[in-house]
Amino acid sequence: MNLDLDSTGQLGEIRDLPVHLSDALWRVESASIAPSRSAGLAICGMGGSGVGASLAIGVLGERAQRPVVALRGYSLPAWVGEDWTVLLSSYSGNTEETLACWDAAASTRRIVVSTGGELVERAREARVPVIPLPGGFQPRAAVGYATVVALEVAALCGAAASLREEVEGAAALLPSLVDAVDGEARELAAVLKDCVPVFCGAGLTAPVAYRWKCQVNENANRAAFWSELPEFDHNEIEGWGDRSVLAPVFLEDAQAPDRIRRRFDLTADVIGGAHRVTTRGETPTERLMSLVLLGDLVSFHLAVNDGTDPVAIPALQRLKAELCD
Numbered sequence: 001m002n003l004d005l006d007s008t009g010q011l012g013e014i015r016d017l018p019v020h021l022s023d024a025l026w027r028v029e030s031a032s033i034a035p036s037r038s039a040g041l042a043i044c045g046m047g048g049s050g051v052g053a054s055l056a057i058g059v060l061g062e063r064a065q066r067p068v069v070a071l072r073g074y075s076l077p078a079w080v081g082e083d084w085t086v087l088l089s090s091y092s093g094n095t096e097e098t099l100a101c102w103d104a105a106a107s108t109r110r111i112v113v114s115t116g117g118e119l120v121e122r123a124r125e126a127r128v129p130v131i132p133l134p135g136g137f138q139p140r141a142a143v144g145y146a147t148v149v150a151l152e153v154a155a156l157c158g159a160a161a162s163l164r165e166e167v168e169g170a171a172a173l174l175p176s177l178v179d180a181v182d183g184e185a186r187e188l189a190a191v192l193k194d195c196v197p198v199f200c201g202a203g204l205t206a207p208v209a210y211r212w213k214c215q216v217n218e219n220a221n222r223a224a225f226w227s228e229l230p231e232f233d234h235n236e237i238e239g240w241g242d243r244s245v246l247a248p249v250f251l252e253d254a255q256a257p258d259r260i261r262r263r264f265d266l267t268a269d270v271i272g273g274a275h276r277v278t279t280r281g282e283t284p285t286e287r288l289m290s291l292v293l294l295g296d297l298v299s300f301h302l303a304v305n306d307g308t309d310p311v312a313i314p315a316l317q318r319l320k321a322e323l324c325d
């Protein structure tokens with residue numbers, strides 16, 4: 001592996017996921033945000049700053065006691081009223097969609113998570129609490145932070161019980177898994193070398209399939225798609241007759257309900273096979289994070305195997321620059 005290609009040390013940041021989980025807990029606690037019961041929690045953020053919301057929703061699953069929704073766009077639905085909490089998540093603090101949501105959420109209880117930028121300036125002026133993130137990451141590499149902040153804010157607004165102990169457990173477990181997960185990632189990256197992967201999850205692993213897709217897009221600069229069971233079995237299953245360059249990769253939860261496990265087996269059979277990976281660990285946070293780690297490493301190895309620096313996102317940067325003109 002040519003690590004010179006990794007000009008900004010993305011591999012180290014991926015492997016540091018457990019450190020990010022613990023540090024995120026500390027950062028939320030240090031922000032001293034008063035608990036306040038809300039009708040629900042809406043989390044607004046794009047790309048790497050939005051995916052943590054989806055992962056947190058996956059971790060909470062049926063444990064959420066009030067609605068927790070991830071919003072990726074310029075506006076809020078009318079049902080996000082003044083009795084809701086809105087978490088504005090932007091690593092840079094300068095993402096236009098998230099700034100538009102800041103304005104749209106003016107009548108709600110707002111909380112900001114960011115490193116700075118316009119969003120933090122506006123929060124300071126409006127005396128809105130800010131959970132500060134450490135600088136120097138690619139936003140997508142701060143996924144552990146974004147997920148834990150979303151979970152802890154859900155607890156602060158009464159949408160779910162705090163999963164602090166689960167997060168601490170995952171932070172303690174992951175270091176012992178990293179080398180084995182990296183070995184599996186290298187193997188999968190080699191298998192996917194000339195393929196367009198389609199990642200498919202279910203329940204806890206559905207938002208992880210989305211994360212894998214985004215990481216392959218951004219780290220490896222490659223096309224990738226995602227999907228989820230059981231919906232896959234009601235339409236997409238018919239589309240796999242000619243798979244040519246497409247490679248299905250099933251992300252399975254070792255503790256998924258029997259019917260979902262059966263569906264993965266049967267679906268793989270019907271479509272003519274799939275690469276299959278499974279969660280490690282016990283709690284939902286451990287299981288979800290073990291697959292986030294695997295996907296991040298797969299995307300890293302895909303990039304390096306292709307001779308691509310995993311930090312480079314030229315198309316995304318070009319588009320952002322042209323939007324500013």
Ligand code: F6R
Nearest residue numbers: 047048049090091092095139140
């Ligand atoms: C870049 C990345 C992007 C950004 C997105 C929003 O590493 O992950 O998906 O997260 O363009 O920017 P921020 O996170 O600054 O709000």
